[in-house]
Amino acid sequence: RHRHATPSIPNRAQPARRPGNILEEARARLHVSAVPESLPCREQEFQDIYSFVESKVLDGTGGCMYVSGVPGTGKTATVQEVMRCLQHAAEQDEIPPFVFIQINGMKMTDPHQAYAQILQKLTGQKATADHAAALLEKRFSNPAPRKETTVLLVDELDLLWTRKQNVMYNLFDWPTRRHARLVVLAIANTMDLPERILINRVASRLGLTRMSFQPYSFKQLQQIVTSRLNKLKAFEDDALQLVSRKVAALSGDARRCLDICRRATEICERSAAGLVGMSHVMQALDEMFSSPYVAAIRSASTQEQLFLRAVIAEFRRLGLEEATFQQVLVQHQALCRVEGLQPVGVSEGLAVCRRLGACRLLLLEPSRLGVLQRLWLNVSQDDVLFALKAD
Amino acid sequence: MEGLLEHPGYDGEKLRRVSEQLPCREVQAGMLLSLMGEPQQYCYPSLFIYGHRASGKSHVVNVLMKELELPHVTVSCVECVSSALLFEQVLLSFFGCDAASLLPRSPSLSDFVRIYKQRTSEFPSKQTRYIVMEQAELLRDASVNLLPALLRLQELDNVSVILLSEIVWDKFRPNTGCFEPLLLHFPDYSKAELLQILSAGRNPSYSAEFYSSYINILLGVFYTVCRDLRELQHLAALNFSKFCEPVAEGKETETHKLWKNIEPHLKKAMQTVYLREVSRSELSSGFALHVLPYYSKFLLIAAYLASYNPARTDKRFFVKHHGKIKKTNFLKKNEKTSNHLLGPKPFPLDRLLAIFYSVVDSRVAPTASIFSQISSLVTLQLLTLVSHDDQLDSPKYKCAVSLDFISAISRTVNFDIVKYLYDFL
Numbered sequence: 124r125h126r127h128a129t130p131s132i133p134n135r136a137q138p139a140r141r142p143g144n145i146l147e148e149a150r151a152r153l154h155v156s157a158v159p160e161s162l163p164c165r166e167q168e169f170q171d172i173y174s175f176v177e178s179k180v181l182d183g184t185g186g187c188m189y190v191s192g193v194p195g196t197g198k199t200a201t202v203q204e205v206m207r208c209l210q211h212a213a214e215q216d217e218i219p220p221f222v223f224i225q226i227n228g229m230k231m232t233d234p235h236q237a238y239a240q241i242l243q244k245l246t247g248q249k250a251t252a253d254h255a256a257a258l259l260e261k262r263f264s265n266p267a268p269r270k271e272t273t274v275l276l277v278d279e280l281d282l283l284w285t286r287k288q289n290v291m292y293n294l295f296d297w298p299t300r301r302h303a304r305l306v307v308l309a310i311a312n313t314m315d316l317p318e319r320i321l322i323n324r325v326a327s328r329l330g331l332t333r334m335s336f337q338p339y340s341f342k343q344l345q346q347i348v349t350s351r352l353n354k355l356k357a358f359e360d361d362a363l364q365l366v367s368r369k370v371a372a373l374s375g376d377a378r379r380c381l382d383i384c385r386r387a388t389e390i391c392e393r394s395a396a397g398l399v400g401m402s403h404v405m406q407a408l409d410e411m412f413s414s415p416y417v418a419a420i421r422s423a424s425t426q427e428q429l430f431l432r433a434v435i436a437e438f439r440r441l442g443l444e445e446a447t448f449q450q451v452l453v454q455h456q457a458l459c460r461v462e463g464l465q466p467v468g469v470s471e472g473l474a475v476c477r478r479l480g481a482c483r484l485l486l487l488e489p490s491r492l493g494v495l496q497r498l499w500l501n502v503s504q505d506d507v508l509f510a511l512k513a514d
Numbered sequence: 515m516e517g518l519l520e521h522p523g524y525d526g527e528k529l530r531r532v533s534e535q536l537p538c539r540e541v542q543a544g545m546l547l548s549l550m551g552e553p554q555q556y557c558y559p560s561l562f563i564y565g566h567r568a569s570g571k572s573h574v575v576n577v578l579m580k581e582l583e584l585p586h587v588t589v590s591c592v593e594c595v596s597s598a599l600l601f602e603q604v605l606l607s608f609f610g611c612d613a614a615s616l617l618p619r620s621p622s623l624s625d626f627v628r629i630y631k632q633r634t635s636e637f638p639s640k641q642t643r644y645i646v647m648e649q650a651e652l653l654r655d656a657s658v659n660l661l662p663a664l665l666r667l668q669e670l671d672n673v674s675v676i677l678l679s680e681i682v683w684d685k686f687r688p689n690t691g692c693f694e695p696l697l698l699h700f701p702d703y704s705k706a707e708l709l710q711i712l713s714a715g716r717n718p719s720y721s722a723e724f725y726s727s728y729i730n731i732l733l734g735v736f737y738t739v740c741r742d743l744r745e746l747q748h749l750a751a752l753n754f755s756k757f758c759e760p761v762a763e764g765k766e767t768e769t770h771k772l773w774k775n776i777e778p779h780l781k782k783a784m785q786t787v788y789l790r791e792v793s794r795s796e797l798s799s800g801f802a803l804h805v806l807p808y809y810s811k812f813l814l815i816a817a818y819l820a821s822y823n824p825a826r827t828d829k830r831f832f833v834k835h836h837g838k839i840k841k842t843n844f845l846k847k848n849e850k851t852s853n854h855l856l857g858p859k860p861f862p863l864d865r866l867l868a869i870f871y872s873v874v875d876s877r878v879a880p881t882a883s884i885f886s887q888i889s890s891l892v893t894l895q896l897l898t899l900v901s902h903d904d905q906l907d908s909p910k911y912k913c914a915v916s917l918d919f920i921s922a923i924s925r926t927v928n929f930d931i932v933k934y935l936y937d938f939l
Contacts, residue, residue: 473684481691490687491654 146388146399149357153348153385155378158200163350164343165201171334172205176306180209180221180272185298185305187329189280191314192336195376198310201336202276209274221272228282234290237283241275256293266302273305280311281320288325295328338375341367347377348384357388362404369408383407416502419482420510426467429458430475431484431507434500448476449494469494519544523552524582532581537714538707539570542700546578549696550674553584553641558696559668560675562650562683565700568743571678574700575646586644591652597660601626604645609633623663627670634671643673650677654686662692705737712743712750720758728757731773735780740787749787753779809878810887811923814913815931816870817897818920821858821913823936825865831934832872852937854917860900860910863888873929 142148151157162169172188179186192198206223213220224244226237238255242248250258275294277283283290298305313319314335317326339347344367352358366387370380384399386407391399420431433454437446440454456466467475473490476498480487488496500507519529519540524547536543550557563571572588579586587607594600598621605626606614616629645667647653653661664675675695679686683697703711709729716725732750740746756779760772806814823831853859866888871878878884891897892911901910913920924931932938 470682470684473687477687478691480689487689489689491685493685 145357146392149352149355150385150388152351153381155381162197162200162204163346165197168201168336169205172202176209176274177218179306180218183304185303187295187298187307188332189329190310190334193312193338195378196336196338198336199278202308221274223274225276228279234283234285237290263297263303263305264300270304275307277309280309281316284320288322292325295325299328339377341371344371344380358399362399362401365404383411417506417510419484420507426475427479428511430455433458435504435507445497445499448496448498521547528581532577535577536574537711538703539574543574556672557642557674560665560695561698562677562695563698564679564682566702567680569700569702571700572648575676579644584644585641586646588646590648592649597656608643623659631670639672644676646676648678650679651681662688665693665695702741703743705733709733712746727769745788749783753783810891811927812874813870813887814891814896815924815929816866816873817911817913819869819934820861820865822853827936832869854937858912860912863909
């Protein structure tokens with residue numbers, strides 16, 4: 124008996140177009156959502172997580188594991204791949220069957236929603252957060268014959284933080300119960316999260332089974348892209364190496380690397396060249412990494428540029444990184460006279476100042492303070508001078 | 515004078531009536547009309563009209579809207595304590611009650627936009643709709659996205675927002691930027707214009723010449739201190755009966771005689787510009803002189819002394835045998851400004867009580883009644899509590915009464931306060 128309709132999205136009128144040429148094919152393969160079957164360069168981590176979960180499932184015990192690493196290092200993808208392999212193994216009767224559920228802290232409006240979501244994924248039952256917590260408590264603390272092991276993946280763990288940390292406490296306390304048979308895999312970005320924000324009784328329950336994912340080196344990034352392309356000849360080797368080296372030097376984020384490659388194929392397509400070369404990659408890197416502030420200052424109006432000059436002049440005079448609007452206005456009017464322009468009035472000056480504040484080149488106090496509002500630069504002085512000098 | 519306002523799309527007769535009602539504002543009204551265009555044309559998305567108090571901002575806009583029968587709603591931002599009331603008023607006057615009843619209990623901006631859009635698609639307007647916001651400076655205290663949304667409401671429909679304020683637009687701009695409205699300034703009325711407008715409000719039983727000579731005298735006295743049309747109208751109505759007295763008694767009607775007669779009254783009225791009769795009677799409030807209990811008066815005196823005397827002089831004033839204090843040390847010659855110009859200074863409770871015991875001649879026990887009198891002085895706003903409310907152990911106070919008041923109080927208890935004030939030494 125269906126009480127609720129299954130949610131669905133409307134179907135396309137026409138099927139999605141197949142990739143037409145090599146570049147489109149490459150773009151489809153390089154898409155961040157096209158996760159490959161096996162992740163390159165994460166074999167060691169895969170093995171560690173696999174043996175951890177497998178041993179727990181085989182023994183019929185519970186445990187916790189904390190996985191950390193900067194964004195884009197393949198944490199979630201690796202864990203999900205592990206679970207896929209284990210589920211396959213369970214189907215082959217190599218290991219006992221188990222239940223796998225995952226929740227994501229970012230997808231919840233409130234940390235306590237975690238209880239309701241876990242309960243719904245385990246039993247299909249809908250309940251309020253408090254009721255769900257009570258039901259889960261009962262389920263994990265009472266013995267039941269023929270209970271299967273539950274593997275719970277908690278993504279974005281830091282967002283489940285509450286003042287009393289009761290959600291996190293429960294998540295890590297349940298696996299320690301004798302009859303729970305619960306394995307919790309927690310994922311977050313910072314390595315020292317348990318020491319930093321968790322109180323002692325939560326951190327100790329999380330335990331010392333930790334794993335940190337290092338950022339990809341340039342060789343690994345290059346390998347990831349080549350494995351994605353899978354012998355598709357769309358990129359020059361030098362171009363790929365440049366992308367990987369640049370990204371590895373900055374963050375080691377694989378998603379960033381893939382995005383830049385995709386952008387490079389688009390640029391290449393527009394210039395009607397057959398292969399993605401160095402120039403296309405350079406352009407894509409420029410677009411993705413260059414600061415928009417410098418471009419904004421360069422395209423600002425004359426008075427706005429003069430105002431920025433006046434801000435810097437006033438900062439130098441005061442020896443502080445902060446000035447009031449009326450102090451800057453005096454400098455601005457003096458600069459106008461030097462440049463041979465009509466000196467600005469207070470209203471015009473305020474309009475210029477607010478415009479710079481609206482595009483976040485300046486940080487301003489509320490405008491109702493009038494000429495007494497203080498202002499700060501949101502970019503470094505060197506950036507402003509570089510942008511103003513270049514022409 | 516008449517027929518100055520001309521614009522295609524509007525009835526000439528109506529425009530004539532408008533210009534009759536708007537003396538000395540033809541330029542501004544003409545500017546507004548040309549911005550509004552013909553009724554079905556799109557107006558500028560938002561107009562910001564600013565000028566001093568009583569410079570005819572609301573009047574011009576309201577007369578234009580009413581006489582030309584344009585679909586409009588006038589909202590006073592003082593009344594709209596929550597944005598829900600604003601949304602309700604706008605929907606109510608544009609689409610009737612059923613639209614306003616669609617609003618949920620505590621509507622957000624997106625609820626308003628949704629219902630507005632839905633209604634305008636059902637009832638497309640043939641004319642520009644106008645939302646007139648009076649005292650628009652209060653919109654800055656509403657939620658941060660209300661003002662930017664109102665400024666670009668035209669993206670929904672043929673609607674235009676007119677903001678009226680006494681504050682310049684420079685103090686309105688939100689931190690994240692917004693669509694800039696068109697600024698329109700209403701300048702103050704000149705003396706000649708004030709004369710013309712005030713003369714129009716004459717009593718029909720007197721001649722126009724007589725009344726305008728009265729207004730001329732009135733402006734001659736008051737123009738230097740007050741250019742507020744509303745206040746001048748009030749003063750003119752108040753003093754006209756005095757001005758007419760000699761005429762009614764049948765005395766000569768020469769101007770300088772009339773001037774002689776009215777001058778003292780006007781000079782007296784000068785003291786009470788902007789003060790209506792009600793507040794005038796309350797000003798000389800001698801109630802506390804008689805009502806305050808004996809110890810409260812001494813507490814107040816002690817508080818006054820604590821507020822206006824530096825703490826280092828307490829020993830010299832209030833200790834009986836204070837030993838030898840060097841006069842050069844006590845009187846600092848470099849202190850030029852008097853404490854009475856700088857205003858009262860805060861003092862702790864201990865100091866107040868110490869001075870109190872010193873100035874009261876009898877022995878007083880520090881009973882609960884003394885302390886409750888201090889707190890009731892705070893409730894009467896004769897003292898103000900400057901430290902935070904929850905500090906029980908060391909509260910700080912300031913004395914909030916004037917020198918005249920405190921000397922009157924000290925006279926009733928036979929205490930010479932001037933002898934104890936550092937400023938008058």
